[in-house]
Amino acid sequence: MKQLFRKATFRINLASILISILVSGVACGKDNDNNNAIVSATLLVATNTSSGSGCSNNDHCKMFVIKSNAVLNVGISGLDNQCNSDENKPSGGGTYKAMVADGANRIACTSANCATGGSSEHIDWVLKPNKEYRRADGTTVVGNTTINGIFESDLTNEISLVVNGTNFMITGLNANWTNSPNDCSNFSTNTGNVSFGSQLEKTIANVIANGNTTCSSSRKLVCVEQ
Incomplete structure (x- = not known):
C-alpha cells in the first residue's frame, strides 16, 4: 500500500511541476507557438504519468469479446488494434x-500450463499473474489467474453471455495454453486452420481450445485490459 501511495504521489508531484513550468513560461511572455508546444508536452507527460501502469495496480482487469468479426491475416498487432x-x-x-x-x-506457455518455467515462458502475454479478471461491466468476475499468468481452474463466470453472430473466438491455443500449430501461419493469412474457444464456456479447455476452423471463418476475439 505504501508503495502504491508513493507512486501516486510521484505522478501527482511530477504533473504539478510540469504545470508550474507551463504557467511560468506563459507568464514570462513566451510567444504563442512556444506556449502551445509547452502545453502539448505538459499534457502528454501528465497523462502518461497518471495512467502508465494500466490495470496493474487495480484490484482487477477487464476483458471483453469484440462485436465485429475478427480479421485474422493482420498479425498480432493487427488483432490488438481490432x-x-x-x-x-x-x-x-x-x-x-x-x-x-x-x-x-505472443506466447502464453511453452510447456503445459507453464509448469516448467512459469511466467518466464511468456512472450508479450496478455494475462497478468495472480490477477482477478472481470467482464466489461467491471463487476462480474470471470476468474483469477495463477502465479503463471493463466487460468487453470474453471472460470467463475463465462467471459460473456452476449452473442453477436457466433459464440466462438480465435485463440491459437491448445487446451494447456501452449501454442497450437493452427494459427493461420502466425495470423498472416486467411488460408489454413486456426484453433478457437467459446465465450459461453467455463471449463478452461473449452474456453481456449474448443476446436479448429478455417482461417476464413467468422470468429470473434477476446480482448484483455493491460
Missing part, C-alpha cells in the same frame, strides 16, 4: 490486447 477500436471496448479508455498466441510474437 480490440482497441471495437464498439464493445469498455468505457474509460485503457489498452487491450487479444488473448491469442502464435508461437513467436
Whole structure:
C-alpha cells in the first residue's frame, strides 16, 4: 500500500511541476507557438504519468469479446488494434490486447500450463499473474489467474453471455495454453486452420481450445485490459 501511495504521489508531484513550468513560461511572455508546444508536452507527460501502469495496480482487469468479426491475416498487432477500436471496448479508455498466441510474437506457455518455467515462458502475454479478471461491466468476475499468468481452474463466470453472430473466438491455443500449430501461419493469412474457444464456456479447455476452423471463418476475439 505504501508503495502504491508513493507512486501516486510521484505522478501527482511530477504533473504539478510540469504545470508550474507551463504557467511560468506563459507568464514570462513566451510567444504563442512556444506556449502551445509547452502545453502539448505538459499534457502528454501528465497523462502518461497518471495512467502508465494500466490495470496493474487495480484490484482487477477487464476483458471483453469484440462485436465485429475478427480479421485474422493482420498479425498480432493487427488483432490488438481490432480490440482497441471495437464498439464493445469498455468505457474509460485503457489498452487491450487479444488473448491469442502464435508461437513467436505472443506466447502464453511453452510447456503445459507453464509448469516448467512459469511466467518466464511468456512472450508479450496478455494475462497478468495472480490477477482477478472481470467482464466489461467491471463487476462480474470471470476468474483469477495463477502465479503463471493463466487460468487453470474453471472460470467463475463465462467471459460473456452476449452473442453477436457466433459464440466462438480465435485463440491459437491448445487446451494447456501452449501454442497450437493452427494459427493461420502466425495470423498472416486467411488460408489454413486456426484453433478457437467459446465465450459461453467455463471449463478452461473449452474456453481456449474448443476446436479448429478455417482461417476464413467468422470468429470473434477476446480482448484483455493491460
